[in-house]
Each structure stands twice: as C-alpha cells, then as structure tokens.
Amino acid sequence: MNRQAFEWMCFLTLLTCFLLLNVVNAMTRQQLKNSGKLMKKSCIPKNDVTEEMVGSIEQGKFIEERNVMCYIACVYTMTQVVKNNKLSHEAVLKQVDMMFPADMRVAVKAMAEKCKDVSKKYKDICEASYWTAKCMYDADPANFVFQRLVMERQTWVFVMVLAFLANGCDALTKAQMKKSAAAFKKKCMAKENVSEDMIGDIEKGKFIEDKGVMCYIACIYQMANVVKNNKLSYEASIKQIDIMYPAELKEPAKKSVEACKDVSKKYKDLCEASYWTAKCIYEDDPKNFIFA
Template sequence: MLKFYAYTMLVLILIFSSVSEAMTKSQLKQAGKLMRNVCQPKNKVTNEQVDNIKNGEFIDDKNVKCYIACIFTMAQSVKNGKLNYESALKQIEMLMPDSMKEPAKKVLTECKDVSEKYKDLCESSFHTAQCMYKSNPEIFIISFYTPIIIHIEITIKMKVLLGIFGIFFLMCSCYGMSAAQLKKTGIVMKNVCQPKNNVTNDEIKDISKGDFPESRNVKCYIACILQMAQMMKNGKLNYDAASRQIDLMFPDEMKAPVKKSLNECRKVPDKYKDVCEASFQTAKCMYTSDPKNFVFP
C-alpha cells in the first residue's frame, strides 16, 4: 500500500535495521525529492530559492528558513527545536553508505550546538543548515536533499522522515526496495499520520493483518497514508500514478500481485463521497484481494 501525500516527505527516515540495508547516494538523493514536494508548497518558496541552498546560498527569508525547518522536522533531525544528536548518529550508522558515515558524523558533531543559540525553530534550522554546508558541502547536499540522517530526529508536527513509501516509489526500478525495506519505511508515514488522526497503536497495529476497526479516526488515518503515498487524489484512486510507482519501487516478486489488487479495487472509491470512507474501503479491498502482499504501516 503505498505512496504518500507527502511524496516529498520521503525524507529518508528509512529506519533500516542493518547496514546491509543502507541506501546508495543515488537513492538518498531521489528520496530527498519527496521531502521537497511536501515542504516547498507548504512554505511558499520558489524552485530558485530551494535550488540555491545546495549552492550554499542561504537567503535571509522567513519562508526559506521555515522550509529548511520543515525538512529537518520531517527527517526528525530535531527534537524540541534542537538537533537530536544521539538519534542522528544512530541513523547515520543505519542508513548512510559506509563511505559517508565518518564525514557525516564529523559534520553533525561540528554543528550540534548551533541550534542552542536560537529559540525559533526556523531560525535554528536555518543556521544549522548553514553550518553543515560550510563544514562539508557534499555531505550537506546529499543529506539535506534526501533528508536522510543528519536531519533525523526532529519531532514536530509531521515527524516524517521520509515519507516512506513515497520515497520508494520515487526511485527508479534499478533501486527497487525489498519487502522488508518497504515495511520499515512505512514507519515514517505512520509517524506523520498517527498523531494527526489521534489513533492508538492498538487501533492500527493489525491493519496489515486485515483488522480494520470501524472508527472514524482509523479511517482518516488510512486516508492520510494513502494520500501521502499519492495513491488517492481528489478522493479517488490515482490508478495510473499508483501503477507506475509499483513498477518503479516494488520488488519484482510483488509487482504483479500488487498491481492485480490495485486493478481489482480501482473502482471502490467511486462508491463513496467521503475520502476517509473511500480510503478505508479501498484498503480493505486490497487486503482481501491479496493478504500476503498487502503492506500498510
């Protein structure tokens, strides 16, 4: 189950459990596009303003500063408005390619106290980003534009390090993820949608096993996940986009069965005007169609 409204959010929260699951530089960069697609419109910044950041041009503009804060927040790089150093270190170990780990840690260490000087989240994020760029431009570009690890433990409203599925879907087929990675990436989407819809772990923990509680909050949680995955658009199943992303991101052995489920359930949302109800029924349909390959955070 897939793609997410925060296509951009994809921030690579990818909380993978072992180094063997670490992402390549290309995957990290692609993942960054997800976060950008979420934070750019939210903060009303232009392509030029965003692109300038990777060249070390940090415009003294409130929207730009809050765009950076949004990226860090989605990456969960900050906690209570400050850089979450210990968590970021752990995520560097888990997610970054071996060749990048030590330089990334060095950047993180050099800039870990910058945020202490500022009370405003946007301001502290802006100056932390500047510090990271000055310390190592290459590491900054890869980590910020993917936002992968360095920016990872920022707990704020979104908590989405990478819009998990979105991330995967955005990458090219040669970077297809494993089933285990898909499931772990779902944690990111969950961290965004769960608090937003006030659902408990008990309510949603068994959705992937076919347990769909008849609760308004649960239904809207499912809608949030599907929208972030860009599986739903205007309350309807975004079939063409979903099909393309399955081809791009899913393991070969899952592509055909997941596409079959998608096709069988494509008309389900048409029966409902309410997006939460439509999403809920679509998820149930996809589970019923193929429980084995149903993935949901």
C-alpha cells in the same frame, strides 16, 4: 532508470537523510541550502543555463532571460509548488509549515503573501515563476530562499529511496518496504489520534470501522503520493508499484489495485474511500497485501 529520474531520486534521498537525522519535520537554513544541490544540477542542463547565470539568484541576481526564467520554473516545479501549470500559493504555505525552521516561517509566509498575485499577470509559467521569485527577493532579501524549497509532503518514496539506492537501485524487498514506512505510520498515528491496537494489524486484515482508523489509512495513502485532488489515484498507485515493489510482488499488487480501483468512487469522503479500498485490496490477496 534514466539519468534524470536517478537524479530526482537522489534529491529525495538527500532530503530524507536530513529528515531522519533530525527526527523532525523542519530543516535548518543550511540543510535547506544543501537539499537543493541535485535539484539545481537537474534544472541547469534542462534549461541550458550556466552557474554564472543562475548561481547568484539568492543574492538578487535575476538575469532577465528566457532560459533563466524557465530554470526558476523548473525549480518550482520540482518542489511541487506548481499545480496545473500555475504557481500555487497554498502549496507554498504548506511547504513552509512542514519544512522551514520556525524562525523563518513568518517571514517567508509574509513574502509569499505579498507576491501571491504576481503570477496572475503572466500566462507563461516561466515568466510567472521568474517575477514571483524576484518579488519575494525584493520583499525580504535576508530571508529569501531559492533552490531549496522541499517537497510538499514527506512521501513514502522519501524513505523508501534510501533503501532503494542502498540496495543497488533494485526494487525493495517486502521487509524493507515495511521498515521504510515506520516514520509515516508514527506521523499518521499522531495526526489521527489512533493507537497501535487500532491500526497495528491492518496488514493482517484487522480493519476497525472507526473514523480515526479510516482517516489514518487516508493519511498513509496521502504520504504515499497516491492521492491526487483529494481522491485516490489508480494511475499513481500503479506507478508506485512499478518503481518500488519487488518483482515478485508487482503483478499481484497491480491485480489487486485493478480489482479495487472503482471502490473509492462510491465515497465522496477520502477517509471512507481509502478505508474501503484498502480493505478490498487486502481481501483480494491477503498474502501480498502491504500496509504501514
């Protein structure tokens, strides 16, 4: 693992710690501030800027320089509010809903709404990011937050990374993977209104053909970051396996994903596509099937 990848995982780990300690989605303003330190550390050298140049952005110090602009774009990219090389207003709103403390959400959404069209004036993502950030600061300095937006969703990787680093940066064991997914199982059960009796034995091959169960499986896949543009992504699945699976499970898992990669193409509905893909993967290799 290269240094940049390691720092990215550390950033995810820090956010995970806050989330697990609070047992809630939202973070306090101070936790939002703390969560951005490693992200900031990664974007500073990447864009050849100094602390003096970018350290006071939150206080309204916007130096109109190319490197500073691209530093801001780097931060926005790492927080996943950049889609297809453009700032996404919808992604920003999702971030606010999921991670910001309740007392900040309305104010931050108002800033985002006021400045959502600024980026459309610029083809360059660095300029678009810089002027959008400046607009948001000017709109409400008291509630402006930077270098602290968090990931679009709590992903499977978030929780896994804790065990991953604690394990000496080696791949997780099967038991650790199962344990790490518990928080997401709880979240998806509540979201889709399914019971333990309905989804608790999926890993053992009990696939109840019910819409709620189907959407529960889709929810898990979304949180595992293997859904892109509302479709299951073969490439993202392989990447997750390479990063997190123990060595003895990587090849069997890849083989099953390969065998079932075309199943989802038969279904326009993500819930159905996820359900039948998971069932296919189980049937291909029950012994090595892992699911929350």
